[in-house]
Amino acid sequence: MKKLVKLILQNSIxxxxxxxxxxxxxxxxxxxFTTGDNYWEKGIKWQSWNWQNTPVGIKFIDSGTVKNPVxxxxxxxxxxxxxxxxxxxxxxxxYLYNFELxxxxxxxxxxxxxxLKQIIQKWKGMRPGHPSCLYEYLxxxxxxxxxxxxxxxxxxxxxxENYGTNVEFxxxxxxxxxxxxxxxxxxxxxxxDLKVGYRAKSIKKLDEYFSxxxxxxxxxxxxxxxxxxxxxxxxxxxxxxxxxxxxxxxFHHWDFFNHIxxxxxxxxxxxxxxxxxxxxxxxxxxxxxxxRFRKYKHxxxxxxxxxxxxxxxxxxxxxxxxxxxx
DNA sequence: CATCAGGGCCCTG
DNA sequence: CAGGGCCCTGAT
Numbered sequence: 583m584k585k586l587v588k589l590i591l592q593n594s595i596x597x598x599x600x601x602x603x604x605x606x607x608x609x610x611x612x613x614x615f616t617t618g619d620n621y622w623e624k625g626i627k628w629q630s631w632n633w634q635n636t637p638v639g640i641k642f643i644d645s646g647t648v649k650n651p652v653x654x655x656x657x658x659x660x661x662x663x664x665x666x667x668x669x670x671x672x673x674x675x676x677y678l679y680n681f682e683l684x685x686x687x688x689x690x691x692x693x694x695x696x697x698l699k700q701i702i703q704k705w706k707g708m709r710p711g712h713p714s715c716l717y718e719y720l721x722x723x724x725x726x727x728x729x730x731x732x733x734x735x736x737x738x739x740x741x742x743e744n745y746g747t748n749v750e751f752x753x754x755x756x757x758x759x760x761x762x763x764x765x766x767x768x769x770x771x772x773x774x775d776l777k778v779g780y781r782a783k784s785i786k787k788l789d790e791y792f793s794x795x796x797x798x799x800x801x802x803x804x805x806x807x808x809x810x811x812x813x814x815x816x817x818x819x820x821x822x823x824x825x826x827x828x829x830x831x832x833f834h835h836w837d838f839f840n841h842i843x844x845x846x847x848x849x850x851x852x853x854x855x856x857x858x859x860x861x862x863x864x865x866x867x868x869x870x871x872x873x874r875f876r877k878y879k880h881x882x883x884x885x886x887x888x889x890x891x892x893x894x895x896x897x898x899x900x901x902x903x904x905x906x907x908x
Numbered sequence: 909c910a911t912c913a914g915g916g917c918c919c920t921g
Numbered sequence: 922c923a924g925g926g927c928c929c930t931g932a933t
Binding site: 910911912913914916917918919920921 | 922923924925926927929930931932933
Protein backbone atom coordinates (compact mmCIF):
# COMPACT_ATOMS: atom_id res chain seq x y z
CA MET A 583 0.00 0.00 0.00
CA LYS A 584 1.36 3.35 -1.01
CA LYS A 585 1.78 6.12 1.48
CA LEU A 586 -0.93 8.74 1.42
CA VAL A 587 0.27 12.30 0.88
CA LYS A 588 -1.90 14.91 2.54
CA LEU A 589 -2.11 18.19 0.68
CA ILE A 590 -3.16 21.42 2.29
CA LEU A 591 -4.58 24.58 0.81
CA GLN A 592 -1.78 26.89 -0.29
CA ASN A 593 -3.28 29.32 -2.80
CA SER A 594 -6.66 30.50 -3.96
CA ILE A 595 -6.94 32.48 -7.18
CA UNK A 596 -9.94 33.84 -9.06
CA UNK A 597 -9.64 33.62 -12.82
CA UNK A 598 -11.96 35.17 -15.40
CA UNK A 599 -12.40 33.13 -18.58
CA UNK A 600 -13.81 34.78 -21.68
CA UNK A 601 -17.56 34.94 -21.81
CA UNK A 602 -19.63 32.93 -22.47
CA UNK A 603 -18.29 30.28 -20.13
CA UNK A 604 -20.12 27.17 -19.00
CA UNK A 605 -18.41 25.54 -16.05
CA UNK A 606 -19.74 22.00 -15.85
CA UNK A 607 -19.36 20.78 -19.45
CA UNK A 608 -15.93 22.41 -19.64
CA UNK A 609 -14.57 20.68 -16.55
CA UNK A 610 -16.54 17.46 -16.72
CA UNK A 611 -16.63 15.45 -19.95
CA UNK A 612 -18.77 12.35 -19.38
CA UNK A 613 -16.93 10.52 -22.16
CA UNK A 614 -13.50 11.03 -20.61
CA PHE A 615 -13.11 7.73 -18.86
CA THR A 616 -10.12 8.66 -16.68
CA THR A 617 -10.93 7.66 -13.14
CA GLY A 618 -9.20 7.90 -9.82
CA ASP A 619 -7.55 11.22 -10.64
CA ASN A 620 -10.62 13.46 -10.48
CA TYR A 621 -14.05 13.96 -8.97
CA TRP A 622 -16.89 16.14 -10.20
CA GLU A 623 -20.12 17.47 -8.82
CA LYS A 624 -22.21 20.34 -10.15
CA GLY A 625 -20.16 23.52 -9.91
CA ILE A 626 -17.02 21.85 -8.47
CA LYS A 627 -14.21 19.80 -9.93
CA TRP A 628 -11.43 18.17 -7.93
CA GLN A 629 -8.41 17.24 -10.01
CA SER A 630 -5.03 15.82 -9.13
CA TRP A 631 -2.14 17.36 -11.03
CA ASN A 632 1.54 16.70 -11.43
CA TRP A 633 3.17 20.07 -11.99
CA GLN A 634 6.94 20.41 -12.16
CA ASN A 635 7.27 16.98 -10.56
CA THR A 636 5.19 18.08 -7.59
CA PRO A 637 1.86 16.42 -6.83
CA VAL A 638 -0.83 19.01 -6.27
CA GLY A 639 -4.57 18.95 -5.83
CA ILE A 640 -6.76 21.46 -7.57
CA LYS A 641 -10.31 22.43 -6.70
CA PHE A 642 -12.09 24.39 -9.40
CA ILE A 643 -15.17 26.20 -8.14
CA ASP A 644 -17.78 27.83 -10.34
CA SER A 645 -17.99 31.29 -8.79
CA GLY A 646 -19.62 33.38 -11.50
CA THR A 647 -22.19 33.23 -14.26
CA VAL A 648 -22.09 32.36 -17.95
CA LYS A 649 -21.98 36.04 -18.88
CA ASN A 650 -19.72 37.06 -16.01
CA PRO A 651 -17.57 34.00 -15.40
CA VAL A 652 -15.30 33.49 -12.42
CA UNK A 653 -13.48 30.25 -11.69
CA UNK A 654 -11.97 30.01 -8.24
CA UNK A 655 -8.87 27.84 -8.37
CA UNK A 656 -7.70 26.44 -5.05
CA UNK A 657 -4.28 24.80 -5.09
CA UNK A 658 -3.44 22.19 -2.47
CA UNK A 659 0.12 20.99 -1.92
CA UNK A 660 2.35 19.52 0.74
CA UNK A 661 4.54 22.59 1.02
CA UNK A 662 4.31 26.27 0.28
CA UNK A 663 4.51 27.02 -3.44
CA UNK A 664 6.62 29.66 -5.16
CA UNK A 665 4.97 32.46 -7.13
CA UNK A 666 6.60 31.14 -10.29
CA UNK A 667 5.12 27.69 -9.67
CA UNK A 668 1.63 29.06 -9.12
CA UNK A 669 1.75 31.45 -12.07
CA UNK A 670 2.92 28.81 -14.52
CA UNK A 671 0.33 26.34 -13.27
CA UNK A 672 -2.48 28.87 -13.69
CA UNK A 673 -1.24 29.66 -17.20
CA UNK A 674 -1.28 25.95 -18.04
CA UNK A 675 -4.81 25.57 -16.70
CA UNK A 676 -5.97 28.51 -18.82
CA TYR A 677 -4.41 26.83 -21.84
CA LEU A 678 -5.70 23.31 -21.26
CA TYR A 679 -9.25 24.45 -20.52
CA ASN A 680 -9.24 27.12 -23.24
CA PHE A 681 -10.30 29.97 -20.96
CA GLU A 682 -9.36 32.47 -23.65
CA LEU A 683 -10.87 30.78 -26.67
CA UNK A 684 -13.23 33.18 -28.44
CA UNK A 685 -16.22 31.11 -29.52
CA UNK A 686 -18.16 33.96 -31.15
CA UNK A 687 -17.29 33.12 -34.74
CA UNK A 688 -18.03 29.42 -34.26
CA UNK A 689 -21.45 30.21 -32.83
CA UNK A 690 -22.27 32.78 -35.50
CA UNK A 691 -21.20 30.52 -38.34
CA UNK A 692 -23.49 27.69 -37.26
CA UNK A 693 -26.39 29.50 -35.66
CA UNK A 694 -28.65 28.28 -38.47
CA UNK A 695 -27.13 24.85 -38.99
CA UNK A 696 -29.87 22.25 -38.67
CA UNK A 697 -27.76 19.86 -36.69
CA LEU A 698 -25.74 22.26 -34.55
CA LYS A 699 -28.07 25.10 -33.65
CA GLN A 700 -29.89 23.39 -30.78
CA ILE A 701 -26.67 21.89 -29.47
CA ILE A 702 -24.93 25.27 -29.49
CA GLN A 703 -27.91 26.83 -27.76
CA LYS A 704 -27.75 24.21 -25.04
CA TRP A 705 -23.99 24.25 -24.48
CA LYS A 706 -23.10 27.85 -25.15
CA GLY A 707 -19.88 28.51 -23.23
CA MET A 708 -18.57 24.94 -23.19
CA ARG A 709 -14.88 24.71 -24.03
CA PRO A 710 -12.69 21.75 -24.92
CA GLY A 711 -10.71 20.87 -21.80
CA HIS A 712 -8.72 18.20 -19.97
CA PRO A 713 -5.88 18.14 -17.40
CA SER A 714 -3.20 16.17 -19.25
CA CYS A 715 0.22 17.17 -20.48
CA LEU A 716 1.50 15.52 -23.65
CA TYR A 717 3.19 12.62 -21.87
CA GLU A 718 0.12 11.88 -19.79
CA TYR A 719 -2.23 12.15 -22.75
CA LEU A 720 -0.04 9.74 -24.71
CA UNK A 721 -0.39 7.20 -21.91
CA UNK A 722 -4.15 7.69 -22.06
CA UNK A 723 -4.06 7.32 -25.85
CA UNK A 724 -2.16 4.06 -25.55
CA UNK A 725 -4.58 2.49 -23.11
CA UNK A 726 -7.42 3.45 -25.45
CA UNK A 727 -5.94 1.35 -28.25
CA UNK A 728 -7.71 -1.83 -29.18
CA UNK A 729 -9.73 -1.98 -26.01
CA UNK A 730 -13.24 -1.43 -24.75
CA UNK A 731 -13.93 1.40 -22.34
CA UNK A 732 -14.02 -0.96 -19.40
CA UNK A 733 -10.60 -2.34 -20.20
CA UNK A 734 -9.13 1.13 -20.80
CA UNK A 735 -10.40 2.28 -17.41
CA UNK A 736 -8.90 -0.76 -15.75
CA UNK A 737 -5.49 -0.23 -17.41
CA UNK A 738 -5.41 3.48 -16.57
CA UNK A 739 -6.32 2.84 -12.96
CA UNK A 740 -3.80 0.08 -12.40
CA UNK A 741 -1.00 2.23 -13.88
CA UNK A 742 -1.91 5.20 -11.69
CA GLU A 743 -2.16 3.10 -8.56
CA ASN A 744 1.21 1.49 -9.19
CA TYR A 745 3.26 4.45 -10.33
CA GLY A 746 1.28 7.51 -9.27
CA THR A 747 1.00 9.29 -5.94
CA ASN A 748 -1.95 8.83 -3.64
CA VAL A 749 -3.02 12.28 -2.51
CA GLU A 750 -5.70 13.57 -0.20
CA PHE A 751 -7.03 17.10 -0.31
CA UNK A 752 -10.26 18.79 0.63
CA UNK A 753 -11.63 15.43 1.76
CA UNK A 754 -10.97 13.73 -1.59
CA UNK A 755 -8.60 10.81 -2.00
CA UNK A 756 -7.22 10.74 -5.55
CA UNK A 757 -4.26 9.50 -7.57
CA UNK A 758 -1.82 11.94 -9.09
CA UNK A 759 0.16 11.10 -12.24
CA UNK A 760 3.75 9.96 -12.01
CA UNK A 761 6.61 11.96 -13.53
CA UNK A 762 8.46 11.35 -16.80
CA UNK A 763 11.33 8.93 -16.05
CA UNK A 764 9.61 7.24 -13.12
CA UNK A 765 9.29 4.08 -15.21
CA UNK A 766 13.04 3.84 -15.84
CA UNK A 767 13.38 1.04 -13.30
CA UNK A 768 10.15 -0.62 -14.32
CA UNK A 769 10.57 -3.50 -16.76
CA UNK A 770 8.35 -4.33 -19.69
CA UNK A 771 7.40 -7.49 -17.83
CA UNK A 772 6.37 -5.46 -14.76
CA UNK A 773 4.00 -3.55 -17.01
CA UNK A 774 2.73 -6.73 -18.65
CA ASP A 775 1.93 -8.11 -15.22
CA LEU A 776 -0.50 -5.22 -14.85
CA LYS A 777 -2.36 -6.61 -17.87
CA VAL A 778 -1.72 -3.75 -20.23
CA GLY A 779 -0.76 -6.32 -22.86
CA TYR A 780 1.36 -5.39 -25.85
CA ARG A 781 1.09 -1.72 -24.80
CA ALA A 782 3.74 -2.47 -22.15
CA LYS A 783 6.45 -2.02 -24.79
CA SER A 784 4.95 1.26 -26.02
CA ILE A 785 4.60 2.70 -22.51
CA LYS A 786 8.14 1.74 -21.59
CA LYS A 787 9.54 3.26 -24.79
CA LEU A 788 7.43 6.38 -24.33
CA ASP A 789 8.89 6.98 -20.89
CA GLU A 790 12.42 6.50 -22.24
CA TYR A 791 11.76 8.79 -25.20
CA PHE A 792 10.56 11.62 -22.98
CA SER A 793 13.34 11.02 -20.41
CA UNK A 794 15.92 11.49 -23.11
CA UNK A 795 14.36 14.82 -23.97
CA UNK A 796 13.66 13.75 -27.55
CA UNK A 797 10.44 15.73 -27.55
CA UNK A 798 9.62 19.12 -26.07
CA UNK A 799 5.95 19.84 -25.55
CA UNK A 800 6.34 23.58 -25.13
CA UNK A 801 8.27 23.89 -28.39
CA UNK A 802 5.97 21.52 -30.24
CA UNK A 803 2.92 23.58 -29.34
CA UNK A 804 4.39 26.45 -31.33
CA UNK A 805 5.00 24.40 -34.49
CA UNK A 806 2.57 23.92 -37.36
CA UNK A 807 0.22 20.99 -37.51
CA UNK A 808 2.20 18.91 -40.03
CA UNK A 809 5.32 19.14 -37.89
CA UNK A 810 3.36 18.16 -34.80
CA UNK A 811 1.89 15.15 -36.60
CA UNK A 812 5.29 14.04 -37.85
CA UNK A 813 6.88 14.39 -34.43
CA UNK A 814 4.11 12.46 -32.72
CA UNK A 815 4.17 9.63 -35.26
CA UNK A 816 7.87 9.11 -34.55
CA UNK A 817 6.96 7.86 -31.09
CA UNK A 818 6.77 4.09 -30.88
CA UNK A 819 3.19 2.93 -30.38
CA UNK A 820 1.66 6.16 -31.62
CA UNK A 821 -0.34 6.01 -34.83
CA UNK A 822 -3.02 8.05 -36.57
CA UNK A 823 -5.77 7.29 -34.06
CA UNK A 824 -3.75 8.50 -31.09
CA UNK A 825 -2.52 11.56 -32.99
CA UNK A 826 -6.12 12.44 -33.84
CA UNK A 827 -6.95 12.86 -30.14
CA UNK A 828 -3.79 14.82 -29.41
CA UNK A 829 -4.11 17.33 -32.21
CA UNK A 830 -7.42 18.44 -30.78
CA UNK A 831 -7.03 18.19 -27.02
CA UNK A 832 -3.34 18.98 -26.57
CA PHE A 833 -2.57 21.08 -29.64
CA HIS A 834 -5.96 22.77 -30.08
CA HIS A 835 -6.53 22.32 -33.81
CA TRP A 836 -10.26 22.90 -34.02
CA ASP A 837 -10.44 22.36 -37.78
CA PHE A 838 -8.57 19.12 -38.33
CA PHE A 839 -10.54 15.89 -38.48
CA ASN A 840 -8.97 12.91 -40.21
CA HIS A 841 -9.85 9.81 -38.26
CA ILE A 842 -12.98 7.85 -37.41
CA UNK A 843 -12.62 4.66 -35.40
CA UNK A 844 -15.02 1.74 -35.90
CA UNK A 845 -17.22 2.36 -32.87
CA UNK A 846 -17.33 6.10 -33.58
CA UNK A 847 -18.35 5.30 -37.14
CA UNK A 848 -21.40 3.50 -35.83
CA UNK A 849 -22.31 6.38 -33.55
CA UNK A 850 -21.87 9.13 -36.18
CA UNK A 851 -23.90 7.02 -38.62
CA UNK A 852 -26.74 6.85 -36.15
CA UNK A 853 -26.54 10.57 -35.35
CA UNK A 854 -26.15 11.97 -38.87
CA UNK A 855 -27.98 9.39 -40.99
CA UNK A 856 -30.13 7.60 -38.42
CA UNK A 857 -28.90 4.22 -39.57
CA UNK A 858 -29.05 1.11 -37.48
CA UNK A 859 -25.71 0.69 -35.69
CA UNK A 860 -25.32 -2.74 -37.26
CA UNK A 861 -25.28 -1.13 -40.73
CA UNK A 862 -23.22 2.08 -40.45
CA UNK A 863 -22.54 4.31 -43.47
CA UNK A 864 -19.02 4.41 -44.88
CA UNK A 865 -16.28 6.44 -43.25
CA UNK A 866 -15.90 8.40 -46.53
CA UNK A 867 -19.54 9.43 -46.41
CA UNK A 868 -19.14 10.55 -42.80
CA UNK A 869 -16.10 12.67 -43.66
CA UNK A 870 -18.10 14.25 -46.45
CA UNK A 871 -20.91 15.11 -44.03
CA UNK A 872 -18.46 16.54 -41.49
CA UNK A 873 -17.02 18.85 -44.18
CA ARG A 874 -19.99 21.14 -43.55
CA PHE A 875 -18.33 22.19 -40.28
CA ARG A 876 -15.39 23.60 -42.25
CA LYS A 877 -12.76 25.28 -40.06
CA TYR A 878 -14.52 24.05 -36.93
CA LYS A 879 -14.82 20.38 -37.87
CA HIS A 880 -13.40 18.89 -34.70
CA UNK A 881 -14.85 21.56 -32.44
CA UNK A 882 -18.30 20.91 -33.89
CA UNK A 883 -17.86 17.17 -33.40
CA UNK A 884 -16.80 17.86 -29.81
CA UNK A 885 -20.06 19.72 -29.19
CA UNK A 886 -22.11 16.97 -30.83
CA UNK A 887 -20.25 14.24 -28.99
CA UNK A 888 -20.47 15.88 -25.57
CA UNK A 889 -24.17 16.59 -26.12
CA UNK A 890 -24.72 12.88 -26.71
CA UNK A 891 -22.81 11.85 -23.59
CA UNK A 892 -24.56 14.39 -21.39
CA UNK A 893 -27.89 13.00 -22.60
CA UNK A 894 -26.67 9.62 -21.45
CA UNK A 895 -25.85 10.99 -17.99
CA UNK A 896 -29.51 11.78 -17.56
CA UNK A 897 -31.09 8.85 -19.32
CA UNK A 898 -30.12 5.51 -20.74
CA UNK A 899 -29.70 5.57 -24.54
CA UNK A 900 -30.29 2.00 -25.56
CA UNK A 901 -28.50 1.96 -28.90
CA UNK A 902 -25.50 3.76 -27.41
CA UNK A 903 -25.14 1.39 -24.47
CA UNK A 904 -24.68 -1.47 -26.92
CA UNK A 905 -21.77 0.30 -28.60
CA UNK A 906 -19.74 1.54 -25.66
CA UNK A 907 -19.69 -1.60 -23.54
CA UNK A 908 -18.85 0.08 -20.28
C1' DC B 909 -15.18 -25.58 -23.12
C1' DA B 910 -13.21 -23.05 -27.72
C1' DT B 911 -13.12 -19.23 -30.73
C1' DC B 912 -13.18 -14.55 -32.02
C1' DA B 913 -13.33 -9.57 -32.45
C1' DG B 914 -12.25 -5.43 -30.56
C1' DG B 915 -12.22 2.61 -29.53
C1' DG B 916 -4.41 0.32 -33.21
C1' DC B 917 0.10 -0.21 -34.32
C1' DC B 918 4.25 -2.48 -35.88
C1' DC B 919 6.50 -5.31 -38.92
C1' DT B 920 7.05 -8.26 -42.77
C1' DG B 921 6.83 -9.61 -47.54
C1' DC C 922 0.29 -1.41 -49.41
C1' DA C 923 -2.05 -5.58 -47.50
C1' DG C 924 -2.42 -8.42 -43.82
C1' DG C 925 -0.84 -11.14 -39.74
C1' DG C 926 0.31 -10.90 -34.86
C1' DC C 927 -0.15 -8.90 -30.54
C1' DC C 928 -2.30 -8.92 -24.92
C1' DC C 929 -6.49 -9.28 -22.60
C1' DT C 930 -11.52 -9.54 -22.00
C1' DG C 931 -16.17 -10.40 -22.78
C1' DA C 932 -19.48 -12.17 -26.16
C1' DT C 933 -21.12 -16.19 -28.55
